[in-house]
Amino acid sequence: xxxxxxxxxxxAPFGEDYGPGLMGEFAPIAREGEHHDxxxxxxxxxxxxxxxxxxxxxxxxxxxxxxxxxxxxxxxxHAAQFDHGRVTYRNRWxxxxxxxxxxxxxxxxxxxxxxxxxxxxxRRLKDTANTDxxxxxxxxxxxxxxSGDAYEIDPVTLETRGKxxxxxxxxxxxxxxxxxxxxxDELIFFDxxxxxxxxxxxxxxxxxxxxxxxxITLPGPRLPHDMAITEHYSILHDLPLIHxxxxxxxxxxxxxxxxxxxxxxxVIGRYGAGESIRWFDFSPCFLYHVVNAWEExxxxxxxxxxxxxxxxxxxxIDAQRTARNVAELQMxxxxxxxxxxxxxGETEERMLDADRNVxxxxxxxxxxxxxxxxxxxxxxxxxxxxxxxxxxxxxxDTGESLASWSDDPEHSFYSEPWFAAADNAVNEDDGYxxxxxxxxxxxxxxxxIFDARDIGAGPVAQLEMPHRLPLGFxxxxxxxxxxxx
Numbered sequence: 001x002x003x004x005x006x007x008x009x010x011x012a013p014f015g016e017d018y019g020p021g022l023m024g025e026f027a028p029i030a031r032e033g034e035h036h037d038x039x040x041x042x043x044x045x046x047x048x049x050x051x052x053x054x055x056x057x058x059x060x061x062x063x064x065x066x067x068x069x070x071x072x073x074x075x076x077x078h079a080a081q082f083d084h085g086r087v088t089y090r091n092r093w094x095x096x097x098x099x100x101x102x103x104x105x106x107x108x109x110x111x112x113x114x115x116x117x118x119x120x121x122x123r124r125l126k127d128t129a130n131t132d133x134x135x136x137x138x139x140x141x142x143x144x145x146x147s148g149d150a151y152e153i154d155p156v157t158l159e160t161r162g163k164x165x166x167x168x169x170x171x172x173x174x175x176x177x178x179x180x181x182x183x184x185d186e187l188i189f190f191d192x193x194x195x196x197x198x199x200x201x202x203x204x205x206x207x208x209x210x211x212x213x214x215x216i217t218l219p220g221p222r223l224p225h226d227m228a229i230t231e232h233y234s235i236l237h238d239l240p241l242i243h244x245x246x247x248x249x250x251x252x253x254x255x256x257x258x259x260x261x262x263x264x265x266x267v268i269g270r271y272g273a274g275e276s277i278r279w280f281d282f283s284p285c286f287l288y289h290v291v292n293a294w295e296e297x298x299x300x301x302x303x304x305x306x307x308x309x310x311x312x313x314x315x316x317i318d319a320q321r322t323a324r325n326v327a328e329l330q331m332x333x334x335x336x337x338x339x340x341x342x343x344x345g346e347t348e349e350r351m352l353d354a355d356r357n358v359x360x361x362x363x364x365x366x367x368x369x370x371x372x373x374x375x376x377x378x379x380x381x382x383x384x385x386x387x388x389x390x391x392x393x394x395x396x397d398t399g400e401s402l403a404s405w406s407d408d409p410e411h412s413f414y415s416e417p418w419f420a421a422a423d424n425a426v427n428e429d430d431g432y433x434x435x436x437x438x439x440x441x442x443x444x445x446x447x448x449i450f451d452a453r454d455i456g457a458g459p460v461a462q463l464e465m466p467h468r469l470p471l472g473f474x475x476x477x478x479x480x481x482x483x484x485x
Contacts, residue, residue, distance in 0.1 A: 014063040021068050025471050028059040035089045035466045043461035045085045048423040050480040052081040053434045055415050057472020058130045062108040072112040075130030094142045095160035098126035117253045131176035135478035136187045137206045147173035147191045155483045166204035170213045177226040182366050194221045214274035228293035228302050229369040238264040240284045259284050259317035280340040280347050291361040294371040298343040303396050305359045306336035331380045333359045352399025360416045374429050386471050388414040393455050403456035411441040418477040
């Protein structure tokens with residue numbers, strides 16, 4: 001059964017020739033809009049929840065030229081704005097340079113990641129700004145995982161304002177997983193590419209101006225995905241996921257996992273010189289997403305979701321299957337902690353939870369770079385791409401699962417859940433966890449709001465959305481006081 005706002009065309013608008021990545025829960029929608037007076041299905045929207053929840057994702061406007069991957073789709077922002085118990089939903093495409101070029105052409109003019117390589121002039125790959133959203137300086141920045149421009153989005157209207165001047169002033173790009181220190185309101189970012197020194201690191205101030213930018217020398221071109229910050233340091237990643245050299249020579253993007261290389265994390269002062277970075281070696285792995293990081297005396301502590309390498313029968317790493325799973329977004333991750341002593345050079349690492357495949361982590365972002373006890377993650381399916389069937393709260397010290405909720409484990413697809421502090425919050429978890437949820441059995445999209453102190457009780461409020469939201473990637477929360485800056 002389809003709900004009141006959906007048609008069968010919504011579920012495969014370009015037909016079935018492009019495969020499952022553009023069908024069903026992945027299918028794009030063709031409209032932008034603004035909706036008030038959402039239908040309340042359960043509970044009551046908390047009046048002490050004020051700000052906006054933003055979620056990014058792919059939403060291609062035109063049928064692709066060739067093979068399609070979710071990273072190829074034009075970025076669309078979906079936002080739920082909370083104002084003393086009232087909720088407004090808006091959605092808009094990010095008007096990137098590529099979006100505007102295809103708008104003028106009335107068709108796709110770029111190739112996808114399966115068919116080309118970033119930087120090729122003959123078969124161009126577009127910066128879709130579809131991967132992550134970060135809130136800084138009273139604006140939202142839409143970012144791309146392969147390093148691109150930082151597009152400024154108005155936090156209320158979702159209008160694309162232009163590009164962040166600080167990132168543009170660096171002469172380079174910004175990777176999707178930049179970090180915002182909400183205490184200083186600084187944007188800390190990295191960029192990576194195919195030419196030496198292969199990485200750059202920078203800091204943008206609350207006014208959007210570039211404050212710091214230095215080269216970071218790597219042994220060769222790498223494919224890092226995330227980074228972390230503490231109060232005084234930043235942590236950059238050099239992982240064993242690298243370009244396949246033969247494919248690179250042919251101008252194609254293909255990843256390879258090299259188990260002979262360690263996972264290296266580089267600790268650098270927030271305003272440190274590039275050559276001051278100190279690298280720490282750990283067991284080989286890929287790492288998509290960090291929860292948070294902080295300092296404990298001489299120790300820098302980073303908690304994240306370690307992508308577990310596939311294994312042969314003899315226990316050795318199956319590099320081919322590991323690389324394929326990463327490329328196809330097949331997640332098998334475990335909550336993990338890495339510790340680095342900046343005085344002695346010692347390292348420690350351990351698994352926090354061996355039993356659960358959890359990813360897309362969030363936390364109370366007002367404490368970015370400071371010690372946090374709680375993390376909020378999704379239960380990730382190991383058989384279905386991007387199916388996040390439940391939300392789970394963790395104790396980041398012990399790895400204990402404190403509470404979890406899933407409305408319908410077989411049919412639910414949650415968005416990345418974000419913690420939103422309640423007005424006048426006192427404790428770290430005084431607030432709410434917010435997520436969109438698509439239920440494929442009911443053909444219904446909802447906005448679910450949980451009490452962060454009691455996620456296991458289910459949503460304290462659930463609202464029906466006016467239409468389905470295509471499955472997406474990352475989200476963020478911007479409190480009302482930060483929207484007014």
